[in-house]
Amino acid sequence: MYQINALNPKDEGHQARKRFGQNFLHDQRVIEKIVRAVNPRRDDNVVEIGPGLAALTSPLIAEVDHLTVVELDRDLAAGLPNRVPHPERLTIVEADALKFDFSSLATEKPLRVVGNLPYNISTPLLFHLVQQGKVVEDMHFMLQKEVVERITAAPNSKEYGRLSVMLQYYCKATYLFEVPAGAFNPPPKVTSAVFRLVPYLDKPIIAKSEKNLAALVAHVFTQRRKTLRNSLKGKLDEAGFAQAGVDPMARPETLSLTQFVALSDACIELF
Structure with a gap:
C-alpha cells in the first residue's frame, strides 16, 4: 500500500502520487528494523519492489554486491542512481511488478524479494509472486496491518479467510511487526505491518487441483x-x-x- 521512501532535501520537489499509493517513510528506526528482518547476505540475489526514493534501497545496497529494483514510476526510477551509495551495484527495471516475470531474475541464486505492495494490487501481486515460488527464497513486505493479519491468521479467528488459506498453502507466513502511520509523510489513515513469506520447496500438503x-x-x-x-x-x-x-x-x-x-x-x- 505504501512505497518505502525516505524524504531528504534533494527530494523536496517530488510530490507523493496517489495513483501509485506513495507515502514516504522517514522513520530511520523502522527502516533499520526492516533491514534487520531481511538480514541480507553479501551474495544474496535481492529484488526490491517499489524502491521509490531509496529509503530501503540505500541500506540494502550497502549490504549486498548487487540489488535489482522494480519501479513503475519513471521519474523515481531515473533518480535512483543519485540516491544510493553504490549505484554501480544497482539494476533498475522499469516495469509493472504485477506483470513482470520475476523468474527471469533468478540465475544461480534464488530471489529474496522485499518492499511495499500498493494496496490496490497487493492480493494479485502476492499470488503472482507465490506462483513463482520455486525461484524465491523469501519475501519481506509491508502492507496495511489488517491485511497482514488476514494473511498470517490461524483458523477460528475473525481474520482467517481466503488470503490465509491460499497464501499459507504456498508459503510459511509470519507476522513481524507493526509500523505506525506517523512513520510516513504524508501519514496514511491506517497502521501498517511487516511480514515474511517463505515459499515451500516441498509443500506439506498438495491438492489434486x-x-x-x-x-x-x-x-x-x-x-x-x-x-x-x-x-x-x-x-x-x-x-x-x-x-x-x-x-x-x-x-x-x-x-x-x-x-x-x-x-x-x-x-x-x-x-
Missing part, C-alpha cells in the same frame, strides 16, 4: 456465515463430506488448510 482448491476456498468464504453443507449444496453430498473427514455443519473459518485440501479433493473439478 490447486485451481479447484482456490475456487472452493473463494466460494465458501463468500458465504462464511453458512455451514459448509449449505454453501456446498449441490456440489458435495454427505458421502463426500465423510470422505474428506469434514463436519458438514462446520463453517469455513474453523477448517484447517489440511481440511480444505481434503474437501477440495472430495469435490474435485466441481468449481
Whole structure:
C-alpha cells in the first residue's frame, strides 16, 4: 500500500502520487528494523519492489554486491542512481511488478524479494509472486496491518479467510511487526505491518487441483456465515463430506488448510 521512501532535501520537489499509493517513510528506526528482518547476505540475489526514493534501497545496497529494483514510476526510477551509495551495484527495471516475470531474475541464486505492495494490487501481486515460488527464497513486505493479519491468521479467528488459506498453502507466513502511520509523510489513515513469506520447496500438503482448491476456498468464504453443507449444496453430498473427514455443519473459518485440501479433493473439478 505504501512505497518505502525516505524524504531528504534533494527530494523536496517530488510530490507523493496517489495513483501509485506513495507515502514516504522517514522513520530511520523502522527502516533499520526492516533491514534487520531481511538480514541480507553479501551474495544474496535481492529484488526490491517499489524502491521509490531509496529509503530501503540505500541500506540494502550497502549490504549486498548487487540489488535489482522494480519501479513503475519513471521519474523515481531515473533518480535512483543519485540516491544510493553504490549505484554501480544497482539494476533498475522499469516495469509493472504485477506483470513482470520475476523468474527471469533468478540465475544461480534464488530471489529474496522485499518492499511495499500498493494496496490496490497487493492480493494479485502476492499470488503472482507465490506462483513463482520455486525461484524465491523469501519475501519481506509491508502492507496495511489488517491485511497482514488476514494473511498470517490461524483458523477460528475473525481474520482467517481466503488470503490465509491460499497464501499459507504456498508459503510459511509470519507476522513481524507493526509500523505506525506517523512513520510516513504524508501519514496514511491506517497502521501498517511487516511480514515474511517463505515459499515451500516441498509443500506439506498438495491438492489434486490447486485451481479447484482456490475456487472452493473463494466460494465458501463468500458465504462464511453458512455451514459448509449449505454453501456446498449441490456440489458435495454427505458421502463426500465423510470422505474428506469434514463436519458438514462446520463453517469455513474453523477448517484447517489440511481440511480444505481434503474437501477440495472430495469435490474435485466441481468449481
